[in-house]
Amino acid sequence: MxxxxxxxxxxxxxxxxxxxxxxxxxxxxxxxxxxxxxxxxxxxxxxxxxxxxxxxxxxxxxxxxxxxxxxxxxxxxxxxxxxxxxxxxxxxxxxxxxxxxxxxxxxxxxxxxxxxxxxxxxxxxxxxxxxxxxxxxxxxxxxxxxxxxxxxxxxxxxxxxxxxxxxxxxxxxxxxxxxxxxxxxxxxxxxxxxxxxKATARTSAGSAIRQRPVQIVALALIFVGAIFATAEVGAVAITEALGEPGAASLVIGVYAVGSFVVGLVVGALNIRLPLQRQLAIAVAILAVTALPLPFVSTVPALALAVFASGVAISPTFITAFGLIERRVPEAMLTEGVTWVMTGMGIGMALGAFVAGWVVDSFGPFNSFWVSVAAAFLALLTVLLGQRTLAGDARRPVGLQPQPAE
The missing domain is CATH 1.20.1250 (Growth Hormone; Chain: A;)
Structure with a gap:
């Protein structure tokens, strides 16, 4: 092969x-x-x-x-x-x-x-x-x-x-x-x-953020960024509460490495499912795997739960950027990708803030409820946006061989 x-x-x-x-x-x-x-x-x-x-x-x-x-x-x-x-x-x-x-x-x-x-x-x-x-x-x-x-x-x-x-x-x-x-x-x-x-008078007059696919994907990535940040804040707070603060870097590393490896595997596959459905599946996995996080009580259980939660992060990013590449006019592509990156950054900032507030107010073990809420909000955003994300491509589809519908 x-x-x-x-x-x-x-x-x-x-x-x-x-x-x-x-x-x-x-x-x-x-x-x-x-x-x-x-x-x-x-x-x-x-x-x-x-x-x-x-x-x-x-x-x-x-x-x-x-x-x-x-x-x-x-x-x-x-x-x-x-x-x-x-x-x-x-x-x-x-x-x-x-x-x-x-x-x-x-x-x-x-x-x-x-x-x-x-x-x-x-x-x-x-x-x-x-x-x-x-x-x-x-x-x-x-x-x-x-x-x-x-x-x-x-x-x-x-x-x-x-x-x-x-x-x-x-x-x-x-x-x-x-x-x-x-x-x-x-x-x-x-x-x-x-x-x-390749900007034209028509495309250069507007911003990519006015494109509905960019709005949907950027909003979804705000929630995904919050999940990413909450994992880091939660890992630090929970390992400290368990008396093993040094384990935080290990837990965070397991989270990121899991996503890194799965992303490389997904990239090597030629998945024939339409991209908007791939995105919905990846975010659904994020939501399901977030559910055990608030109930962990030991460092090994935390590492295992965080690893499982991280496996769908990279596939989410891959399909999100693939959708932007397909659904945004070519003359707006760089700006469209940047808006999605910006959404992720905003989500990480908001997620870290909200998770920190939850840790201070309700204890470290409740911080992962932020991940659960963010994951299901991301899933709702993607599901509601399926029709728009599956709309007519701006050019013939080559990334996946079958039509988006």
């Missing part, structure tokens, strides 16, 4: 932009927690660290889709190059402000400027779409990207915090910024795989 991942990387330029893009997306996981680790040590105030990090994350969530919309209109290089350099310079100013004890407003100003960081996961997926449009290999490419996102989240946050604690407070942010510069500039330099802008 031919390795499907070998096929996608045999395409000219694929290895280069995938490797560069992996580095360029590291700030996605490293920067928010790196800001917290840096400022909590340099200023000794967690509220300040959290506020500056939230300023960066929320502003980036608002700006990233607009940046991607501009990319769809004029191309990747004219937008990515200045945005990447500005973000890297702003991160540098933020590190300098923290190290030199500059006025507090400079921390916020630097964080706001750094928020122009482009969504490199969306840029990478746009390149895969340009290479494999209307071909089954695109499903495998999206599966690889979902697994890569998982790997970044697994390693990035831990690396950022570990460097800040073990080396010096700014070390995590420094590593994140270097990854952005090296990976981003290498990605931009590979012009041969850059998608050609």
């Amino acid at each position: 031919t390795n499907p991942y070998a096929r996608i990387f045999a395409e000219r330029g694929a290895k280069g932009f995938a490797a560069a893009g992996f580095l360029a997306r590291m700030p996605m996981a490293m920067a928010p927690i790196g800001i917290v680790a840096m400022l909590s040590q340099s200023h000794g105030e967690y509220w300040l660290a959290g506020a500056v990090s939230a300023t960066y994350a929320l502003t980036n969530a608002l700006l990233a889709p607009q940046i991607s919309r501009l990319v769809d209109r004029v191309g990747q290089t004219p937008v990515l190059l200045p945005a990447t350099l500005i973000a890297a310079a702003a991160f540098g100013l933020l590190m300098l402000a923290a190290n030199q004890d500059w006025p507090i407003w400079t921390l916020y100003a630097s964080a706001l400027a750094a928020a122009v960081l482009p969504s490199y996961p969306a840029m990478i997926r746009a390149r895969w779409s340009a290479l494999f449009r209307d071909r089954p290999e695109l499903n495998t490419a999206f599966a690889f990207e979902s697994a890569a996102d998982e790997l970044v989240y697994i390693t990035g946050a831990s690396l950022s915090v570990g460097l800040s604690i073990a080396v010096f407070p700014e070390a995590g942010m420094l590593a994140s910024t270097l990854a952005l510069l090296i990976g981003g500039l290498a990605f931009i330099a590979q012009r041969q795989t850059e998608p050609v802008p």
